[in-house]
Structures are given as structure tokens and as C-alpha cells.
Amino acid sequence: MNWNYIVRRVSLFLVVVWAAASVNFFVPRLGTGRDPIREKLGQLAASGGLRQDGIEAMVKAYQAKFGLDRPLYEQYWNFLADTVRLDLGYSLANYPARVGDLIGNAMPWTIGLMVISVLIGFAIGTLMGALSAWPGSPRWVRGMAVPLMTMSAIPPYLLGLIVLYILGLKLKLFPLSGGYSPGMLAIASVDYYIDVVHHSILPALAIVLQAVGFWALGMRGMMVTTSGEDYIALAEANGLRNRTIFLRFGLRNAMLPQFTALGLSLANVVAGQVIVEVIFAYPGIGTVLFQAIQASDYTVINGVVLILIMAIGLVTMIMDFLYPLLDPRISHRSGT
Amino acid sequence: MSGVNTGSRGAISAEDLSMSETREVMLDIQGLEVHFETRRGIARAVNDVDLQLYKGERFGLVGESGSGKTTMILALLRMIKTPGFIAGGRAVFDDGTDLLRLSPEEVRENRLRRVAMVPQGAMNSLNPVMRIGQQITLTMREHGEEGTKVEFQDRVAQLLDQVGLKPEVAQLYPHELSGGMKQRACIAQAISLSPRLILADEPTSALDVVVQRQIMQTLRQLQLQLDATVLLVGHDMGLMAQFAERVGIMYGGKLVEVGAVADVFRNPQHPYTQLLISSIPSFERRGTFKGIPGVGLSLLDSPTGCLFHPRCPQAMERCSRDEPGLTQLGPGQHVSCLLYEKDESHATSA
Structure with missing residues (x-):
């Protein structure tokens, strides 16, 4: 890997983020005809039973405050400048909360839940998928392919409802919702962490169960191809141990495409698992995004999407840098 | 005598002719049977093969596709996969070890x-990530x-040197080698x-x-150095004539003729060998x-009697009835054909 490649790849990352962020800026402004500020003020007025007299003036004032009264190109310029400073502005629906704070509070919950679930699902799924396709596996292991396929076909929110019903409602083993017990002091204590883990098990289970199926299916396909390769046959003819052939000749080669998918999957983590989080009332990004969509809170939606764009751009870039280490046939020396 | 084409790859030297009989047997294969179970019945891919391999010899196994050459090799390595299985026979080394048991x-x-x-296929026989x-x-x-x-670095360097590769090759990945170099690396490993x-x-x-010739020379050199026996499988008759001392001809899973390469x-x-030899194009x-x-x-759906009789120009009436056994013709030359079986009672013994 050389500097020339790194510079080109980082530039590509910046262009991708700029292009995606611009699309994200213009699309919501292309004439939905809705005015989130007016709607929010209308709601407040209605729930407070007040007369709607001063609302026009308030809408004007807020629009001026958010810069929505300026021409589009000026808004776009400000948006770009803010983005570079990572300033996501104020929430439209929860003013004066800042979008950065809303996302910042929810992010650790989502990352903690999702990264761990995705990694566990990846590890188990990849191994099971590989074993289910390996000619040397016992018959019952190869038969695992069918339940794995079934699991990958059931969406995680449905699995979520199933585990919620059985483990949460019927057996009462785990709490039904939330990220921690109400009234628990959110301070770093052992009790608090145990409580948090206890709350995260059901949503994690829903995600892991589906992820295991997903990863197993991809891995199984790759392993079927790999197990027919000449180098596997020669390794066997050379009297290598079955375990060595499986791990270092089979799994190692079949896994290469899985890494690409894992990278994208980890990047998507920052957007949360909207439906799973909503089902479990989990205080993560998914829930924030869900509420923002309900309230037409454009700045929050924008913020979540922007972070997602950056995460995907960043992860694909890191993957590109890592590939030569994973597969010696890929190199960035020249021309590529 | 039909004209034998060995191409431009050289002729058989006189020393090759004098071998066979005086040598000690290293591997004694008796009655080897490899069957494949299919929905339409059992396929006998290797059919009652007897073969003695001498210590330090180069033996060539020739036959058309599907004649059982590769299956035989896989049987010796015990790498027959289901639905195939070794149905019988022995393959005993001179120290008494039976490979099949x-x-x-x-x-x-x-x-x-x-x-x-x-x-x-040496092209793809090395792990691409190692x-x-x-x-x-x-x-x-x-x-x-x-x-x-x-110590291992030294041993690897020495092995690579033996097959004519530079020690730096040890640091390379398979995709950085040419086809010939890959095959050399495989031989070094072997x-x-x-x-x-x-x-x-x-x-x-x-x-x-060009590479083919170099590889075969390397293989021959190593075989002499190690005093190992080489069992070469193929259908390139010119290559066989150049490399092997003795050859065996397979047809339909049976060994139909064995002898010194020059004799055969x-x-x-x-009759099958005759047709095979005369089908080699010649300048x-x-x-x-x-x-x-x-x-x-x-x-x-194999025929009764001799497996080759439906295609055989010299087929007789009893060929569709009796199964031929191995008949010894000259020193070290055996053939499985009823033309050479004088005694009819002996014929059905195999």
C-alpha cells in the first residue's frame, strides 16, 4: 500500500460523503409541502387549548432562527459548513435540544447492543454455515442448513415478538422493554451494568437469531465452492489433519467475501434496528429515528442519515485498506 | 510391428529394457476392486486389478478417460469418496503394511x-492465502x-533447491508463481x-x-535420488514412452496389458493396446x-466375457462368454486376452 493510494482513497471517501449528504439535503426539501415548525406549534397550541393568534409570527421567528427563510443555495452552503464542523443543528421537534446531543445519548445504547449482537451472530453464523457445508461434518451438522435457512428468512422484529412473548411475557425471565429499570440511577455501578445487560438480552437475541441465519447462508454457499477446490483435495492427499484443512484451507478462503458484508453490516449499526428497538422501547438510535420520522423532525433525520453515510464511507474505506492483509491476491501497489 | 511414435521426446534406452524381472517388489496389489454405488446399480471402476510395483521403478498407467487410472491412485491414497468404496483386494508394501487395511x-x-x-491441476492446488x-x-x-x-526454513530451501526453485520462492504466494513453478512447489511438498x-x-x-519436459526431468531425477517408485498416470503416450520403464494399459477398470515400455x-x-498404439499420430x-x-x-452396463469384445476387431465367439485372465507372454509381459489363452479351463479362473 502506498501513499498515492491512500490519498486517492481518502479523497473518494470525502466525495462520497459530500454527494450522499447533498442528496440527503435536497430530497426532503423537494416539495413535501409540510412545514414541521408550523405543525409542531399547531400541536402545542392545540394541546394547550390556546388560541392560534400569534402562531404566524412564531413560525416566522423560528424559521429565521433555523435559517429556513433564506434562499435554498444559502441554506445548502450553511448546511455544508455545519456538516464539516459536525454541527447537526437543533431538533425541530424538540427545540432547544441539539441533534448532536439526541444522537449522542442514543448512540452508546445502539452501538453496545448492535455491535455485540452483530459480532456474535457473525461468529456463530459463519462457523455453522461453514460446518454445514463441509463434507467431513457429521450428518446432523450438515442438516443444520435447513433450520439456519428458516431463521434467516424470519425478520428480526418477528423473532423479537416471539422471544418477547416466550421469554419475557410467559417465562418472565427478562424485562419486556427499556434499556434499564425505571428509577435506576444511570451511574457507573455494577448493579447498573447488570441491569443494562439484563435489559439488552431479548433485543440482542432477536437480532442474533436472524443474523446467525443470514451469515450461515452466505458462508454455506462459499464453503460449498471452496470445499471443491483442488487445494483442499491436495491438502487431504498430503495427510493434513481434518481440522487444519477445515480451518486454514476451507474456512480461511471461504470467509473472504463475508468480511465485506460484515463491514457494511457494522456500518449500518449506527442507524439502529428501528423496528426491534421500537418493539423493545430501547433507547437507541432506532427509536430516535422512529420518533423523528413521526414528528417530521428533519434535522434529526438528516443527522442520523449523515452519520450513517459517514459510517458506511469510513468502513468501506477501512475494508479497502484491510483487504491486502486478508487476501494476498489483492494489492494496491500499482494500477489498482 | 506397428510404428511407435515417441515424437521428438527421445527413444527408449537399452538399460530400460533389462530391468523388471530382477527387481524386488515394493508394492503388491492383488484383486483391487473399487465400486461406485449408483441408482442404476454398482459400477466397477477398478475391476480385479493385480499389479506389482518394483522398488525404484517408473511405472506408467495408460488408458482412456474413465478407465479407472485415477480411481486406482485415489484408492491407494484411500481417498475414494462416497458413493465410491474399496470393495476388495490388498495393496501390501514390502514391510507387510496393507494400505487397504x-x-x-x-x-x-x-x-x-x-x-x-x-x-x-497444479494451477489451483496450493492454498492461495498461504x-x-x-x-x-x-x-x-x-x-x-x-x-x-x-530449521524449517533451511529444510524448505533445500526442498525448493531439489526441484530447481530459488529459496526466495518460499516467501511468495501461489498467484505469484507460473504454472511450472507451482507444479515444482507441489513436487517439493510431495x-x-x-x-x-x-x-x-x-x-x-x-x-x-517445454515446461512439461523440465518437470518430467525433475521428477525423474528426484525419483533416482530418493530411490522412490513413481506411478505416473496419463494418456500422453509420448510422455509415457519417455518417462516410464514399464507400462500398464487399462480398459474399463481392468488392467489389460502390462510390460516393459519398449515391448508394449x-x-x-x-487388441486394445494395438489399436491404442496405432492411433498415435506420427510424422x-x-x-x-x-x-x-x-x-x-x-x-x-458392461458386456459379459471380455469387456473389450464389442469393439474388438479380433473378437471370437468365446470372447462374449469367457472372462480372460492374465497370460504371461515374455519376461515381464502379461496380457489379459483370450487370443493368448490356449487352455480353456484356465480362462474362467480369473
Whole structure:
């Protein structure tokens, strides 16, 4: 890997983020005809039973405050400048909360839940998928392919409802919702962490169960191809141990495409698992995004999407840098 | 005598002719049977094969596709996969070990240490994510070889030198090597534990003739150095004539003729061998391309009596009835054909 490649790849990352962020800026402004500020003020007025007299003036004032009264190109310029400073502005629906704070509070919950679930699902799924396709596996292991396929076909929110019903409602083993017990002091204590883990098990289970199926299916396909390769046959003819052939000749080669998918999957983590989080009332990004969509809170939606764009751009870039280490046939020396 | 074409690859030297009889047997294969279970019945891919391999000889196994050459090699390595299985026979080494009666762990230890394989498709026979040196070292370690990193580096360098590769190759990945270099690396790996028997399944089929010649020379040199026996499988008659001392001709899973390479090529006895030899194109006899009439037989629906009789121009009435046994003709030359069986009672014994 050389500097020339790194510079080109980082530039590509910046262009991708700029292009995606611009699309994200213009699309919501292309004439939905809705005015989130007016709607929010209308709601407040209605729930407070007040007369709607001063609302026009308030809408004007807020629009001026958010810069929505300026021409589009000026808004776009400000948006770009803010983005570079990572300033996501104020929430439209929860003013004066800042979008950065809303996302910042929810992010650790989502990352903690999702990264761990995705990694566990990846590890188990990849191994099971590989074993289910390996000619040397016992018959019952190869038969695992069918339940794995079934699991990958059931969406995680449905699995979520199933585990919620059985483990949460019927057996009462785990709490039904939330990220921690109400009234628990959110301070770093052992009790608090145990409580948090206890709350995260059901949503994690829903995600892991589906992820295991997903990863197993991809891995199984790759392993079927790999197990027919000449180098596997020669390794066997050379009297290598079955375990060595499986791990270092089979799994190692079949896994290469899985890494690409894992990278994208980890990047998507920052957007949360909207439906799973909503089902479990989990205080993560998914829930924030869900509420923002309900309230037409454009700045929050924008913020979540922007972070997602950056995460995907960043992860694909890191993957590109890592590939030569994973597969010696890929190199960035020249021309590529 | 039909004209034997050995192309421009050289002739058979006189010393090759004098071998065979005086040598000691290293591997004695008796009645080897490999069957494949199919929905339409049992296919006998290797059918009652008897073969003695001498110590330190180069034996060539020739036959058309599907004649059971590769299956036989895989049987010796105990790598027959379901639905195939070894249905009978013995393959006894001179120390009394029967290859067909080893436990799974013995089978594993036996591979490479006693019986090594040089693969057919060297292009893809090395693990793409492992350096050549790493692969050879790993293979030796898996067989219980011990030593420090440096000791293994030295051993790998020496092995690479033996097959004509530079020591730097140890640091390279397979995709950085040419086809010939890959095959050399595979050979280096195959000889890493000084095996007594080297099985080479068309080791040069994917290589051009120049590289092919170099590889065969390397293989021959190593065979002499190690005093190993090489069992070369293929259908390149020119290559066989140049490399092997003795050849065996297979048809439909049966060994139909065995003999010194010069005898078989200059004076083939079995009608199938005669047709096979005369089908080799030659510069001297340019003309119509001769083949063997009919198509290769189906193992599921094989004829009674001699398997070759439906295609045989010299077939007699009893050929469809009696199964031929091996008849000895000259010193070391055997043929399985009723033309040479005078005594009818002997015929059905096999």
C-alpha cells in the first residue's frame, strides 16, 4: 500500500460523503409541502387549548432562527459548513435540544447492543454455515442448513415478538422493554451494568437469531465452492489433519467475501434496528429515528442519515485498506 | 510391428529394457476392486486389478478417460469418496503394511510419509492465502516433524533447491508463481518426507511442452535420488514412452496389458493396446487419423466375457462368454486376452 493510494482513497471517501449528504439535503426539501415548525406549534397550541393568534409570527421567528427563510443555495452552503464542523443543528421537534446531543445519548445504547449482537451472530453464523457445508461434518451438522435457512428468512422484529412473548411475557425471565429499570440511577455501578445487560438480552437475541441465519447462508454457499477446490483435495492427499484443512484451507478462503458484508453490516449499526428497538422501547438510535420520522423532525433525520453515510464511507474505506492483509491476491501497489 | 511414435521426446534406452524381472517388489496389489454405488446399480471402476510395483521403478498407467487410472491412485491414497468404496483386494508394501487395511489415523500418517501425490491441476492446488514456505512447513509439522523456524526454513530451501526453485520462492504466494513453478512447489511438498511411492496424476497436463519436459526431468531425477517408485498416470503416450520403464494399459477398470515400455509400444499384444498404439499420430505415417471403433464402455452396463469384445476387431465367439485372465507372454509381459489363452479351463479362473 502506498501513499498515492491512500490519498486517492481518502479523497473518494470525502466525495462520497459530500454527494450522499447533498442528496440527503435536497430530497426532503423537494416539495413535501409540510412545514414541521408550523405543525409542531399547531400541536402545542392545540394541546394547550390556546388560541392560534400569534402562531404566524412564531413560525416566522423560528424559521429565521433555523435559517429556513433564506434562499435554498444559502441554506445548502450553511448546511455544508455545519456538516464539516459536525454541527447537526437543533431538533425541530424538540427545540432547544441539539441533534448532536439526541444522537449522542442514543448512540452508546445502539452501538453496545448492535455491535455485540452483530459480532456474535457473525461468529456463530459463519462457523455453522461453514460446518454445514463441509463434507467431513457429521450428518446432523450438515442438516443444520435447513433450520439456519428458516431463521434467516424470519425478520428480526418477528423473532423479537416471539422471544418477547416466550421469554419475557410467559417465562418472565427478562424485562419486556427499556434499556434499564425505571428509577435506576444511570451511574457507573455494577448493579447498573447488570441491569443494562439484563435489559439488552431479548433485543440482542432477536437480532442474533436472524443474523446467525443470514451469515450461515452466505458462508454455506462459499464453503460449498471452496470445499471443491483442488487445494483442499491436495491438502487431504498430503495427510493434513481434518481440522487444519477445515480451518486454514476451507474456512480461511471461504470467509473472504463475508468480511465485506460484515463491514457494511457494522456500518449500518449506527442507524439502529428501528423496528426491534421500537418493539423493545430501547433507547437507541432506532427509536430516535422512529420518533423523528413521526414528528417530521428533519434535522434529526438528516443527522442520523449523515452519520450513517459517514459510517458506511469510513468502513468501506477501512475494508479497502484491510483487504491486502486478508487476501494476498489483492494489492494496491500499482494500477489498482 | 506397428510404428511407435515417441515424437521428438527421445527413444527408449537399452538399460530400460533389462530391468523388471530382477527387481524386488515394493508394492503388491492383488484383486483391487473399487465400486461406485449408483441408482442404476454398482459400477466397477477398478475391476480385479493385480499389479506389482518394483522398488525404484517408473511405472506408467495408460488408458482412456474413465478407465479407472485415477480411481486406482485415489484408492491407494484411500481417498475414494462416497458413493465410491474399496470393495476388495490388498495393496501390501514390502514391510507387510496393507494400505487397504489402515485405520483412519494411520491412513493420514501414511499419506505423504509413504505415499505422496503430485496433483493434476497444479494451477489451483496450493492454498492461495498461504506462502509457499508456510504451506510446506505446515504440511511437515502436521506429520509430527519438529524443529525451529530456522530449521524449517533451511529444510524448505533445500526442498525448493531439489526441484530447481530459488529459496526466495518460499516467501511468495501461489498467484505469484507460473504454472511450472507451482507444479515444482507441489513436487517439493510431495517429497518433503521422502516418500517411497510417488503418485503422479497427469502432472503436466496443464503445462506447455517445454515446461512439461523440465518437470518430467525433475521428477525423474528426484525419483533416482530418493530411490522412490513413481506411478505416473496419463494418456500422453509420448510422455509415457519417455518417462516410464514399464507400462500398464487399462480398459474399463481392468488392467489389460502390462510390460516393459519398449515391448508394449513396439510389440503390443492386446487388441486394445494395438489399436491404442496405432492411433498415435506420427510424422512418418501422415494420413487418415485412426481411432478405435465404438465408444468407451458404460460401467453400469458392461458386456459379459471380455469387456473389450464389442469393439474388438479380433473378437471370437468365446470372447462374449469367457472372462480372460492374465497370460504371461515374455519376461515381464502379461496380457489379459483370450487370443493368448490356449487352455480353456484356465480362462474362467480369473
